[in-house]
Amino acid sequence: MFSLSRFLAVMVKEFVQMRRDRVTFAMMVGVPIMQLFLFGFAINSDPKHLPTLIEMADEGPITRAILMGMKASDYFDFVGTVTGQAEGDRALRDGTADFVVVIPPRFERDVVRGLNPQILLAADASDPAAAGGAVAAISGIVTQAMADTLTGPLKFAAARPPPFSVAVHKQFNAEGRTSTNIVPGLLGIILSMTMVLITSVAIVRESEKGTMETLIATPARPAEVMLGKILPYVLMGYIQTIVFLIAARLVFDVPFVGSPLAFFVGFNLFIVVNLALGFLVSTVARNQMQAMQVSFFLILPSILLSGFMFPFAGMPGWAQVLGSILPTTHFLRLTRKVMLKGATLTDIRPEMLAIGLIMLVIVTIALRRYRQTLD
Amino acid sequence: MIEEAENAISVRGLTKIFGDRKVVDNFDMDVPKGSIYGFLGPNGSGKTTTIRMMCGLLTPNGGEGQCLGYDIRTEPDRIKANVGYMTQRFSLYEDLTIRENLDFIARMFGMKGRRKVVKDALADLGLSDRANQLAGTLSGGWKQRLALAACLLHKPRLLLLDEPTAGVDPKARRDFWDEIRALSAQGVTVLVSTHYMDEAVQCDFIAYIAYGKKLIAGPAAEIPDMIGLQTWRVEGPNLTALEAELRATEGVAQVARFGAVLHVSGIDAAALDKVAQAQIAKGTHSWTKQKGGLEEAFIYLMTGVRDNFAINGPANGPAAAEGQA
Numbered sequence: 001m002f003s004l005s006r007f008l009a010v011m012v013k014e015f016v017q018m019r020r021d022r023v024t025f026a027m028m029v030g031v032p033i034m035q036l037f038l039f040g041f042a043i044n045s046d047p048k049h050l051p052t053l054i055e056m057a058d059e060g061p062i063t064r065a066i067l068m069g070m071k072a073s074d075y076f077d078f079v080g081t082v083t084g085q086a087e088g089d090r091a092l093r094d095g096t097a098d099f100v101v102v103i104p105p106r107f108e109r110d111v112v113r114g115l116n117p118q119i120l121l122a123a124d125a126s127d128p129a130a131a132g133g134a135v136a137a138i139s140g141i142v143t144q145a146m147a148d149t150l151t152g153p154l155k156f157a158a159a160r161p162p163p164f165s166v167a168v169h170k171q172f173n174a175e176g177r178t179s180t181n182i183v184p185g186l187l188g189i190i191l192s193m194t195m196v197l198i199t200s201v202a203i204v205r206e207s208e209k210g211t212m213e214t215l216i217a218t219p220a221r222p223a224e225v226m227l228g229k230i231l232p233y234v235l236m237g238y239i240q241t242i243v244f245l246i247a248a249r250l251v252f253d254v255p256f257v258g259s260p261l262a263f264f265v266g267f268n269l270f271i272v273v274n275l276a277l278g279f280l281v282s283t284v285a286r287n288q289m290q291a292m293q294v295s296f297f298l299i300l301p302s303i304l305l306s307g308f309m310f311p312f313a314g315m316p317g318w319a320q321v322l323g324s325i326l327p328t329t330h331f332l333r334l335t336r337k338v339m340l341k342g343a344t345l346t347d348i349r350p351e352m353l354a355i356g357l358i359m360l361v362i363v364t365i366a367l368r369r370y371r372q373t374l375d
Numbered sequence: 376m377i378e379e380a381e382n383a384i385s386v387r388g389l390t391k392i393f394g395d396r397k398v399v400d401n402f403d404m405d406v407p408k409g410s411i412y413g414f415l416g417p418n419g420s421g422k423t424t425t426i427r428m429m430c431g432l433l434t435p436n437g438g439e440g441q442c443l444g445y446d447i448r449t450e451p452d453r454i455k456a457n458v459g460y461m462t463q464r465f466s467l468y469e470d471l472t473i474r475e476n477l478d479f480i481a482r483m484f485g486m487k488g489r490r491k492v493v494k495d496a497l498a499d500l501g502l503s504d505r506a507n508q509l510a511g512t513l514s515g516g517w518k519q520r521l522a523l524a525a526c527l528l529h530k531p532r533l534l535l536l537d538e539p540t541a542g543v544d545p546k547a548r549r550d551f552w553d554e555i556r557a558l559s560a561q562g563v564t565v566l567v568s569t570h571y572m573d574e575a576v577q578c579d580f581i582a583y584i585a586y587g588k589k590l591i592a593g594p595a596a597e598i599p600d601m602i603g604l605q606t607w608r609v610e611g612p613n614l615t616a617l618e619a620e621l622r623a624t625e626g627v628a629q630v631a632r633f634g635a636v637l638h639v640s641g642i643d644a645a646a647l648d649k650v651a652q653a654q655i656a657k658g659t660h661s662w663t664k665q666k667g668g669l670e671e672a673f674i675y676l677m678t679g680v681r682d683n684f685a686i687n688g689p690a691n692g693p694a695a696a697e698g699q700a
């Protein structure tokens with residue numbers, strides 16, 4: 001005996017309240033878009049133009065070719081020269097430079113004589129991600145520069161090519177753009193954050209303000225109230241997602257090569273699991289402040305352990321287990337699979353199964369808790 | 376519906392347990408149709424819980440009964456449709472306008488001709504021109520009137536008022552009671568819980584509850600006799616000093632001051648008479664014996680058991696569960 005009119009009444013009421021609560025409204029619409037642009041543009045896991053100093057104890061055509069090559073790679077910006085190791089160390093410590101390139105004395109002559117001299121690239125590796133790309137690129141740059149310079153009579157000094165070569169084929173994100181990876185992930189994070197937070201707060205608000213008493217004194221059924229309260233936020237999630245997809249396409253040029261149906265199904269499943277989570281939070285929290293705190297407590301692991309910020313495979317086993325409990329982890333995989341790898345409905349079955357399982361557990365606990373708080 | 380019973384509410388052996396605390400213990404009550412029934416008791420005595428069980432909001436752990444002819448255990452939906460429940464705290468939406476609140480309630484009760492019902496309610500309230508004002512911006516008295524209007528929208532046959540006038544000024548309180556009287560005259564049964572003496576004396580029947588147990592119940596006029604309070608009326612100079620002296624005297628259960636008069640009461644008539652005779656012998660004040668009124672009875676009841684939490688304290692159970700009670 002589900003009453004459509006009561007359900008609609010609750011929903012209309014919720015929309016009116018949503019409209020009046022400007023801050024929350026802004027949180028739901030404005031902030032996600034702002035975050036998308038902020039993080040989409042700001043986060044770069046392959047930083048370039050890193051300040052570099054040169055200590056030149058020798059000079060010549062080979063040296064110049066190497067330095068030119070480094071500069072051309074865009075990883076290194078030469079900002080000055082140093083004389084002596086102490087000065088270079090200080091610059092690394094101060095943070096005025098991320099790299100110091102040391103060309104040893106008699107470098108050119110030693111190369112020609114085949115003495116295999118060493119160029120030193122001292123790097124500030126306190127942040128491994130910051131230095132990683134540049135360090136990985138340096139060998140290739142140097143080899144290329146040598147090959148271009150050591151021609152004619154000097155050819156004997158150049159490195160002999162290995163008897164085989166490795167062809168690397170970077171798939172799904174050939175240019176290695178961070179935003180291609182970050183933007184689909186960000187959708188999961190922001191959806192999960194707003195859904196859990198807003199649902200839990202909206203439900204807790206009723207009991208905190210005492211209005212729940214009014215509701216239960218009416219003939220309304222719990223299902224009418226819950227659905228009426230939650231559906232406006234589902235709609236909000238839809239709007240967020242549409243804005244996201246448009247921005248991803250037009251602003252960040254993130255491809256969407258997979259099946260829209262697969263995305264739609266997976267996305268709805270994710271919304272439902274987050275609403276259930278928000279509902280669970282609301283049965284734990286006594287007031288809106290607590291609901292907020294619990295929600296944030298849940299968001300942080302979703303950001304750090306889901307594979308959004310850091311590669312999932314890089315975490316130790318126990319952390320991967322923890323990460324697998326989070327619905328966001330599976331949704332991130334699902335979104336990346338569909339958007340970047342062209343997955344269809346059958347390809348995302350493992351993720352859907354995982355999210356479904358998590359949902360089952362959450363709903364069971366939430367309902368059990370809800371029954372207890374009712375009486 | 377079962378045949379119309381004499382009583383709007385009739386419950387037997389109602390019991391509610393929160394955690395390991397018995398909030399309501401074996402509670403019986405009959406509320407005659409069309410009466411105003413006062414429900415008295417200190418904070419945390421279980422008034423709210425009892426009211427909620429009687430209108431089907433809470434399931435009792437034990438006991439049974441009917442409300443408006445419907446079983447409180449199995450037919451809460453039918454009860455809700457015919458009962459207006461006004462909560463202790465303002466529990467309409469402060470961020471909705473007055474009109475939106477009324478409209479929402481009317482929708483929740485599935486009322487036909489909603490627009491007209493809401494319009495009439497606004498006119499009755501005298502708030503037609505402020506209909507679009509947010510409910511949260513109303514003063515305490517207006518909030519209370521709005522809350523009453525909201526729970527009368529669906530024309531309930533029984534009105535449950537849980538400390539309806541807490542924090543409302545005396546003028547608004549009087550107006551409120553005029554309205555309750557008018558409703559009662561129309562045949563609506565009213566069950567009201569209160570702390571205030573001036574509200575208790577408005578009731579036709581009174582039940583007094585403490586520690587979840589009913590201590591006394593009956594027609595308001597018979598309550599003083601049921602308690603058996605003897606009262607002396609004392610007039611004269613320097614009442615404050617006398618009051619302090621009498622309070623410390625054995626045989627005096629209570630000294631209540633009404634302006635320039637002291638009402639000195641006690642349960643043990645002989646002991647009280649002895650005190651009175653001794654005072655009369657002093658000749659400083661005039662002492663007259665009088666019939667104990669509801670006022671004294673009420674003060675006696677309210678002071679006899681102060682605050683359930685003060686004695687049976689939060690350490691003894693989930694205070695939070697009954698905190699709203």
